[in-house]
Amino acid sequence: MDSSPAANPPPAEMRRRPGGRSAQVRGAVLAAVRTLLVEHGYDALAVDTVADRAGVHRTTVYRRWRDVGGLLADALDEAADDGWRPPDTGTLHGDLHALNREVADALTADPSLSAALIAASFRSEQAARALRAFWDDRYERCAVVVHRAAARGEIPAGSDPRRLLVAATAPLYHELVLLRSPHDDRLARQAAGYATAAAREGAFV
Amino acid sequence: MDSSPAANPPPAEMRRRPGGRSAQVRGAVLAAVRTLLVEHGYDALAVDTVADRAGVHRTTVYRRWRDVGGLLADALDEAADDGWRPPDTGTLHGDLHALNREVADALTADPSLSAALIAASFRSEQAARALRAFWDDRYERCAVVVHRAAARGEIPAGSDPRRLLVAATAPLYHELVLLRSPHDDRLARQAAGYATAAAREGAFV
Incomplete structure (x- = not known):
């Protein structure tokens, strides 16, 4: 990416695609946000540092994202825009177990963007709001897991999807994020088991 | 508190009580840690700031606590040393509900020392270890809740206390700390209900 858009005209393939330049700048900037966040944490996130890392002019980043909160919010917006759908294994326990494995993998990746974003949410109100919106979106997409289980007669009709999903996933966040317990493969299965039994x-209901 | 121990001899009542001076210094310093943490967050915690707030000589604080991590760890040690015992209501659901009300009250107090310590644990390895040790101690004290329920025949013998207690409390931490959901009195009762049903x-087991 050029660092001075005025002096360096975009290459030909970008001029041919309207919107391509803007999407490419966004991609580079959000990739820089993710890299800096997982490598150095929230303290390393400054608009200037992100711009330099992305090779994008600083004024471009200030104009489009305003501040670090704006950058984090857009990084989560982009992540939410991924077409993700919850697993469909045929049973409630299987679906929750598969979901919990995804959560555990994301939280224990090294480096973990999820863990870095949670840490950032304690420093920035805007990051906290963005993370909440991201999770709300995920809970909505996962509601189908609970509706399918009710339709199969596994659990009573009228079971609240969000409460069930929080109960199923919360022990993982508690152990891996708050208690910093060592990763244990059984945890994902066990937490799916508690929630299924309670449901x-x-x-x- | 004096700011220059060498120049100002301790008052008579402290000379009569061996250890009194040291305990009083600790009390003042840890009170300053708590106040600064809930008022201004982890960023306000510096050894010099804590010493000044406590009215204690800076070198005394450096010698005894070394750094901010040492101050946070000792503040949690002091909190763990409070003789706290879990509620005994006569039923598992009653005990977990009462426990969850205490957790919810601590997390939603304004200002909340618990929430400030959790936030600090994302900034300081030593704070994270101290918080984990504090929680481990609380889980051990609460194991009796699970043993009593098994002895009453409410739940199968051999139910794992820590896993049950994490399952019962995790939804509160998840909603109130990570998702920043507004406080809802029903949450403490509902989470106690899931864990009891699963148990x-x-x-x-």
């Missing part, structure tokens, strides 16, 4: 008993 | 089904 069968009608605890989420 | 009855043998999900923690």
Whole structure:
């Protein structure tokens, strides 16, 4: 990426695609946000540092994202825009277990963007709001897991999807993010098991 | 508190109580840590700031606590040393509900020392270790809640106390700390309900 758009005209393939230049700048800037966040944490995130890392003019970044909060919010918007759908294994326990494995993998990746974003949410109100919006979106997409289980007769109709999904995933976040427990493969299965057992008993109705 | 121990001899009542001066210095310093943490967050915690706030000589604080991590760890040690015992209401659901109300009250206090310590644990390895040790101690003290329920025949013998307690409390931390959901009185009761239902089904054996 050029560091001085005025002096360096975009290459030919970008001039041929309207919007391509803007999308490419966004891609480079958000990649720089992710890299800096997982490598050095929230303290390393400054608009100037991100711009330099992305090879984009600083004024471009200030104009489009305003501040670090704006950069983090857009990074989460981009992540939410990934067409992700929850697993469909045929049982509630199987779906929750597969979902929890995805959560555990994301939290224990090295480096982990999820863990870095959670840490950032304690420093920036805007990051906290963006993370909440991201999770709300994920809970909405996962509601189908609970509706399918009710349709199969596994759990009572009227079980609240969000409460069930929080109960199923919260022990993983608690152990891996707050208690910093060592990763244990059984945790994803066990937490899926508690939530499934409680759901069968009608605890989420 | 004096700011120059060499120049100002301790008052008479402290000379009569061996250890009194040291305990008083610790009390003032840890009170300053708590106040600064809840008022201004981790960024306000510096040994010099804490010493000045406590009215204690800076070298005294450096000698005894070394750094901010040492101050946070000692503040949690002091909190763990409070003789706290879990509620005993006569039922597992009652005990977990009462426990969850205490957790929710601590997390939603304004200002909340618990929330400030969790935020600090994302900035300081030593704070993270101290918080984990504090929670481990609390889980051990709460194990009796699970043992009593098994002895009453409410849940199968051999139910794992720590896993059950994490399952019962994790949804509160998830909603109030990570998702920043508005406080809802029903949450403490509901989370106690999920864990009790799952425990009855043998999900923690």
